[in-house]
Amino acid sequence: MKTPSIRIEEVTHRYGDILAIKNATFEVASGEVVCLLCPSGCGKTTILRVSSGIERLQEGRIIIDDVIVADGSNSQVSAEKRGIGMVFQDSALFPHLTVEGNISFGLKGYSKNVRREIVSELLKGVGLDSYAKKYPHTLSGGEQQRVALLRALAPNPSVMFMDEPFSSLDIKLRTQVRDDAIKILKDRGVATIFVTHDFEEAMLTADRIILMKEGKIIQIGRPEELYNKPKNQFVASFFGDINVTHAIVDKNEAKTIFGTIKVPFPHGSRICLMVRPEDLFVEELDDSDENYEIFVKEKRELGAYTLLQLIKKSSSDVIFARVLRKNSPKLGSKVIIQLDQPRAFVFPVN
Structure with missing residues (x-):
C-alpha cells in the first residue's frame, strides 16, 4: 500500500452519554477511495467531522501528510489549514457568486490571472468550460455537484471528504456524476473518504469498504472481500437480501x-x-x-x-x-x- 495521506488512529467521540465512535483506526492512501458504510446514525459522518476539523477531536489522533492535525489536546490545526476538501449532499454553492467565483473562492493568495487559469482548467476537465459566468440557480443538480467538487479541488487538497454527495440526484445522473468525480479524484491522487449508507454505491465506488455498526468498525476490506467473506451475520446481511x-x-x-x-x-x-x-x-x-x-x-x-x-x-x-x-x-x-x-x-x- 502507498504511504497514507490520512491516518485515523484510535478515535473515540461522544455526544453526552452517546458513544458516536469507538476506537476507530484506518488509513487512506493517495489516490485511494475508501467508503465508510453503515446505517444512519452509526458514526460515519462524525468521523468526517472530527477528521476535517469541523468538530474538535476528543480522543485519538488524526494525521494528514505526516502532520498530526489533531490529537485530542486543545492545540489542533484548523480545518482550512489541513489541506482537505469537502463535498456534501447539498452542493452548498454560494448563490450570489458565479461558477467561476464559487470555484475560485478558496484560492486565497493567488493572483487574479492564476485563479482564472486554475478555474478554466478544472471546468474544461469536466466539460463545463462555457459555464464560468453562470450562476448556481441556472445549473442542473448534476452540474451543481460537479461545480461543488471543483471548488473543493481548486486548492489542490491531498484529502477529500465526501458525505453522500450524490444521493439527491436521480439514479442515471447519479451514476454518471459519481463516476466522473471518482475518476478526477483518482487522476489527481487525492485520498478520498466517501460516506454512504448504500451498499451498491460503496461496492461500485470504493477500493476498500469500512463497514461500521453503532460507532464501531466491524470489517475493513475490498468490496469483494466483504461480500464473499463476511466476518459475521451483520456483514453478510448488509449486502443485499439473504x-x-x-x-x-x-x-x-x-x-x-x-x-x-x-x-x-x-x-x-x-x-x-x-x-x-x-x-x-x-x-x-x-x-x-x-x-x-x-x-x-x-x-x-x-x-x-x-x-x-x-x-x-x-x-x-x-x-x-x-x-x-x-x-x-x-x-x-x-x-x-x-x-x-x-x-x-x-x-x-x-
Missing part, C-alpha cells in the same frame, strides 16, 4: 431447508446458515412427482432475472431464489433446490 435459517450440528453435519451440509462446529452447537438468493439452484419437477417438499408460491420478473418465493409444504419456511428468467420454473410448480455450499455462510450462534 436467506437465514438455523440448525443444530450433528456429528459435523447440519440438516437445513437447503439439505444436509458439512459444518466445522462441535456436536450439539447451534448455527446460523445464510445464503444469498442468487446462490441457490432451482430445478422444476414433473407435476406428477409426489416426492417434493418445496413449491413456487410467488415469482417476480426483474429484467433478465426472476425472483422466486419458495415455500416448504411441511412448514411456513420461506426461501428466496434469484434465477435467470429463461430458467424460471412455473408459478405453483414443484421444485427442488440445491445449495452452492462454498457460497454459503455459516456462523455459530451464541
Whole structure:
C-alpha cells in the first residue's frame, strides 16, 4: 500500500452519554477511495467531522501528510489549514457568486490571472468550460455537484471528504456524476473518504469498504472481500437480501431447508446458515412427482432475472431464489433446490 495521506488512529467521540465512535483506526492512501458504510446514525459522518476539523477531536489522533492535525489536546490545526476538501449532499454553492467565483473562492493568495487559469482548467476537465459566468440557480443538480467538487479541488487538497454527495440526484445522473468525480479524484491522487449508507454505491465506488455498526468498525476490506467473506451475520446481511435459517450440528453435519451440509462446529452447537438468493439452484419437477417438499408460491420478473418465493409444504419456511428468467420454473410448480455450499455462510450462534 502507498504511504497514507490520512491516518485515523484510535478515535473515540461522544455526544453526552452517546458513544458516536469507538476506537476507530484506518488509513487512506493517495489516490485511494475508501467508503465508510453503515446505517444512519452509526458514526460515519462524525468521523468526517472530527477528521476535517469541523468538530474538535476528543480522543485519538488524526494525521494528514505526516502532520498530526489533531490529537485530542486543545492545540489542533484548523480545518482550512489541513489541506482537505469537502463535498456534501447539498452542493452548498454560494448563490450570489458565479461558477467561476464559487470555484475560485478558496484560492486565497493567488493572483487574479492564476485563479482564472486554475478555474478554466478544472471546468474544461469536466466539460463545463462555457459555464464560468453562470450562476448556481441556472445549473442542473448534476452540474451543481460537479461545480461543488471543483471548488473543493481548486486548492489542490491531498484529502477529500465526501458525505453522500450524490444521493439527491436521480439514479442515471447519479451514476454518471459519481463516476466522473471518482475518476478526477483518482487522476489527481487525492485520498478520498466517501460516506454512504448504500451498499451498491460503496461496492461500485470504493477500493476498500469500512463497514461500521453503532460507532464501531466491524470489517475493513475490498468490496469483494466483504461480500464473499463476511466476518459475521451483520456483514453478510448488509449486502443485499439473504436467506437465514438455523440448525443444530450433528456429528459435523447440519440438516437445513437447503439439505444436509458439512459444518466445522462441535456436536450439539447451534448455527446460523445464510445464503444469498442468487446462490441457490432451482430445478422444476414433473407435476406428477409426489416426492417434493418445496413449491413456487410467488415469482417476480426483474429484467433478465426472476425472483422466486419458495415455500416448504411441511412448514411456513420461506426461501428466496434469484434465477435467470429463461430458467424460471412455473408459478405453483414443484421444485427442488440445491445449495452452492462454498457460497454459503455459516456462523455459530451464541
